[in-house]
Amino acid sequence: MTQEQWGQLKQDLLKSIGKSNYKSWIEPLELSHVEEGVATFAVPTSFVGNYVSQKYGDQILYHARSISPEIRRVHFSVPANQSARPAMARATADAGSGAQPAAPAQREGSMPTAPLDRRFTFDTFVVGKPNELAHAAAKRVASGGPVTFNPLFLYGGVGLGKTHLMHAIAWELSQRQPDLNVVYLSAEQFMYRFVSALRERKMMDFKSMFRSVDVLMVDDVQFIAGKDSTQEEFFHTFNALVDGGKQIIISGDRAPGEIENLEERIKSRLQCGLVVDLHPTNYELRLGILQSKVEYYRTQYPGLLLADGVLEFLAMRITKNVRVLEGALTRLFAFASLVGHEITMELTQDCLADVLRSSERQVTIEEIQRQVSDHYNIRLSDLIGPKRVRVFARPRQVAMYLAKHMTSRSLPEIGRRFGGRDHTTVMHGVRRIDELRVADAQMAEDIDMLRRALEA
Ligand SMILES: Nc1ncnc2c1ncn2[C@@H]1O[C@H](COP(=O)(O)OP(=O)(O)OP(=O)(O)O)[C@@H](O)[C@H]1O
Numbered sequence: 001m002t003q004e005q006w007g008q009l010k011q012d013l014l015k016s017i018g019k020s021n022y023k024s025w026i027e028p029l030e031l032s033h034v035e036e037g038v039a040t041f042a043v044p045t046s047f048v049g050n051y052v053s054q055k056y057g058d059q060i061l062y063h064a065r066s067i068s069p070e071i072r073r074v075h076f077s078v079p080a081n082q083s084a085r086p087a088m089a090r091a092t093a094d095a096g097s098g099a100q101p102a103a104p105a106q107r108e109g110s111m112p113t114a115p116l117d118r119r120f121t122f123d124t125f126v127v128g129k130p131n132e133l134a135h136a137a138a139k140r141v142a143s144g145g146p147v148t149f150n151p152l153f154l155y156g157g158v159g160l161g162k163t164h165l166m167h168a169i170a171w172e173l174s175q176r177q178p179d180l181n182v183v184y185l186s187a188e189q190f191m192y193r194f195v196s197a198l199r200e201r202k203m204m205d206f207k208s209m210f211r212s213v214d215v216l217m218v219d220d221v222q223f224i225a226g227k228d229s230t231q232e233e234f235f236h237t238f239n240a241l242v243d244g245g246k247q248i249i250i251s252g253d254r255a256p257g258e259i260e261n262l263e264e265r266i267k268s269r270l271q272c273g274l275v276v277d278l279h280p281t282n283y284e285l286r287l288g289i290l291q292s293k294v295e296y297y298r299t300q301y302p303g304l305l306l307a308d309g310v311l312e313f314l315a316m317r318i319t320k321n322v323r324v325l326e327g328a329l330t331r332l333f334a335f336a337s338l339v340g341h342e343i344t345m346e347l348t349q350d351c352l353a354d355v356l357r358s359s360e361r362q363v364t365i366e367e368i369q370r371q372v373s374d375h376y377n378i379r380l381s382d383l384i385g386p387k388r389v390r391v392f393a394r395p396r397q398v399a400m401y402l403a404k405h406m407t408s409r410s411l412p413e414i415g416r417r418f419g420g421r422d423h424t425t426v427m428h429g430v431r432r433i434d435e436l437r438v439a440d441a442q443m444a445e446d447i448d449m450l451r452r453a454l455e456a
Pocket of ligand 1: 125161
């Protein structure tokens with residue numbers, strides 16, 4: 001984008017946002033440079049940068065891309081020599097970078113979609129038992145056939161892949177049907193655009209833009225709970241689109257019926273289609289996600305070695321949230337590449353000490369022993385006692401395995417708590433269960449079930 005084109009773009013913005021907004025927010029911007037798909041604008045203060053990014057970021061990106069389609073992000077920063085602080089305020093609207101996949105089409109005068117993360121595609125989404133239904137439903141909608149369930153409502157806890165699936169649907173639909181008007185935005189952005197339209201007396205434009213959408217995706221719908229006029233408008237938009245046979249996809253942090261302060265009529269509309277949840281991850285899914293990320297990191301950090309057992313350790317220890325899991329892996333690779341060291345268990349524990357501590361379960365060896373003896377229906381005294389028959393020995397090994405992975409106790413300490421056994425016995429037991437988890441599906445399921453029960 002040239003300075004001249006930026007001048008033209010500013011004129012377009014002047015028309016769409018009005019003189020006084022333009023004077024306050026757009027006029028002070030200076031196009032600094034465009035590099036690798038990022039258009040950087042100099043702003044006088046970090047406040048202006050943040051405000052412009054939030055309020056006009058996607059609009060500027062939208063116009064900028066109609067001039068220079070290679071622009072995928074806009075970035076607002078205070079030039080170093082203007083800022084008292086060394087770290088510049090960075091406010092960015094991201095359209096995803098890289099050539100593939102293509103961004104959804106935007107018709108002239110249509111509602112601009114929020115930027116999509118190019119990494120969030122079906123190819124990069126790892127499917128396991130906890131998310132297979134949500135994945136299948138998302139795939140179905142993304143196939144673009146006749147609308148079968150409307151809306152598709154995806155829900156689940158933080159960081160379990162709702163946004164990833166929604167972006168994946170948007171990417172796939174726009175690849176299959178480039179002319180389709182797919183609009184993805186968060187419920188917060190919906191509210192934001194609605195309030196702006198009200199303030200600027202542009203409700204007719206707002207309504208007609210939303211009603212021209214072919215596929216509407218609204219993320220984190222719980223945000224509009226308790227916001228009466230936004231709910232009202234959302235309800236009308238929703239009805240108009242459903243009546244027009246347009247696909248709607250919504251996500252939330254819980255099932256529609258459980259979102260407090262959401263109007264009953266909206267809850268019931270949201271329940272009309274298909275409601276699917278993303279369950280908390282299990283060990284296998286977490287390991288699968290780590291393995292797929294590691295493949296990517298191997299291309300970023302060629303030659304970096306990863307010791308056996310590290311991924312299994314992370315999958316076992318960081319259980320809550322895929323985002324935290326990913327962050328841990330990113331940090332680990334970045335750290336190892338800085339120090340030029342193989343990623344060993346020791347380095348992992350050092351580098352991620354805080355993450356591991358905060359996700360450390362307060363599970364005790366006694367709780368594990370109780371849970372395991374209940375599960376296998378044997379007496380606690382037999383679990384820790386001297387008898388070596390398999391009916392007691394196997395559950396004992398399972399309990400040792402869980403004690404090793406779910407507590408920070410050392411092997412000798414675990415041995416002591418299992419009737420004064422030697423640490424080599426514990427080590428042998430842990431290894432045996434490791435082998436069985438791979439060879440025996442029942443064992444894998446038992447461990448997973450026990451772990452979940454202990455975490456609950
Ligand atoms: N099954 C999966 N395969 C690969 N990556 C995943 C998977 N599930 C989640 N992730 C990754 O975890 C991170 C968090 O996912 P996402 O943002 O989609 O979560 P969310 O459910 O929308 O969370 P929030 O409630 O915070 O909005 C993303 O980087 C996403 O790519």
